[in-house]
Structure formats: C-alpha cells, structure tokens
Amino acid sequence: MRGQRGIEINALGRSRGGFSTKLHAVVDARGQPLHIELSGGQQHEATRAQSLVAKAQGRCCIADAGYDADRIIAAIKARGMKAVIAPGGSRKGWRRRYDKKSYSVRFRVEIFFHHLKRCRRIATRYEKTARNYLALVHLACALLWVS
Numbered sequence: 001m002r003g004q005r006g007i008e009i010n011a012l013g014r015s016r017g018g019f020s021t022k023l024h025a026v027v028d029a030r031g032q033p034l035h036i037e038l039s040g041g042q043q044h045e046a047t048r049a050q051s052l053v054a055k056a057q058g059r060c061c062i063a064d065a066g067y068d069a070d071r072i073i074a075a076i077k078a079r080g081m082k083a084v085i086a087p088g089g090s091r092k093g094w095r096r097r098y099d100k101k102s103y104s105v106r107f108r109v110e111i112f113f114h115h116l117k118r119c120r121r122i123a124t125r126y127e128k129t130a131r132n133y134l135a136l137v138h139l140a141c142a143l144l145w146v147s
Contacts, residue, residue, distance in 0.1 A: 011038035011130040021125055023113070023137065024048045026055045031108035033141040038130050050075060060084050060099075062106045068096070116140055 011021045020041030026034045035055035037048055045066040053061060053075045060082040063072075068088035076083040084102045087095045117123040119140045127133040 009130065011040055011133070021130075021133065023116070024052055025109070025112065026052050027109050027112050029058065029105065029108070031112045032145055033112060036134070036137055036141065038134055038137075046072060053079060056081065060102055062103060062109075064106065064109075065089070112144070115144055 022039045022041055022043060022045070024037040024039060024045065026036075028034055034057065035052065037051065039048055045064075046069055049063075049067050049069070049072045053072065056076075056079070058081065061076045061079075062084045065086045065088040068085050068091065073083045073085065082099070082102075084099050084106075085096075086098055086103060116137070119136075121127075122133075122137055122140055125133055127136065
C-alpha cells in the first residue's frame with residue numbers, strides 16, 4: 001500500500017486553489033478521445049507534449065498556444081504532420097505563421113473537455129488515487145464514444 005501514497009504519484013499538484021490535477025488529451029477530428037494523461041495542477045502543458053504527440057494521428061496536429069515551442073513543433077514535423085499551433089505570447093520577435101482555417105477545428109477539443117467536465121465526479125476529483133480517477137475519466141470517455 002505504500003506505493004499509493006504521495007502527491008506526485010497521484011497526479012496532484014499545488015495551484016492557486018489548492019491541490020488539482022490536469023487532464024491532457026489527444027482528440028480526433030470528430031472530438032472523440034484517443035489518449036488521456038494526468039499530471040499535477042502546477043505542471044505546464046508542454047511537459048506532456050512529447051508523449052501526446054506520439055499518440056497523435058492524421059495529417060496535422062492542432063494544439064493551443066501553450067504548446068508553442070520549437071521542440072514540440074519539431075517533434076510534430078518529425079512524425080510527418082503539419083503543426084497548427086497559434087503563436088504564444090512568450091515568443092519574442094517574429095510571430096510564427098499558422099493555418100487559421102485548420103486551427104478553427106480546435107473548438108472540438110474544448111467541447112470534449114466540456115462534455116467530460118459535465119460529470120461532476122470528474123470535474124471535482126473525489127478520488128484519492130490517480131489510478132481510480134483515470135479509470136473514471138476512461139469510463140466517461142467510453143460514454144462519450146457511445147453517445
């Protein structure tokens with residue numbers, strides 16, 4: 001039982017509101033989940049980008065400005081996909097160009113998270129362990145696939 005204890009093991013992290021967990025997802029063009037990961041609330045999105053890009057499929061990889069880093073864009077291009085990422089505010093000097101028409105499809109990711117967070121148990125994370133929480137997230141994703 002000793003392995004279940006701990007903040008890092010259970011994907012909990014300090015944020016402004018206390019302990020929280022971030023969900024990272026790879027979603028297809030229809031808004032259906034392909035892969036889900038957990039991390040602590042204080043961790044930046046870009047720290048999980050390599051493993052998420054490895055699970056991505058298709059001609060292009062659409063992500064928000066939090067994933068705008070040269071190493072992430074290089075990883076996407078190495079997989080033979082087009083990187084469609086809005087330039088982040090932290091970029092100095094020139095602003096990288098991106099396909100705005102393709103980027104407009106990113107709302108489906110936000111809709112996926114909206115549907116997922118409608119499940120109160122997922123939105124508030126009542127489970128103590130990351131394993132149980134991720135199991136409930138997968139169950140909610142399965143219900144999204146069916147509906």
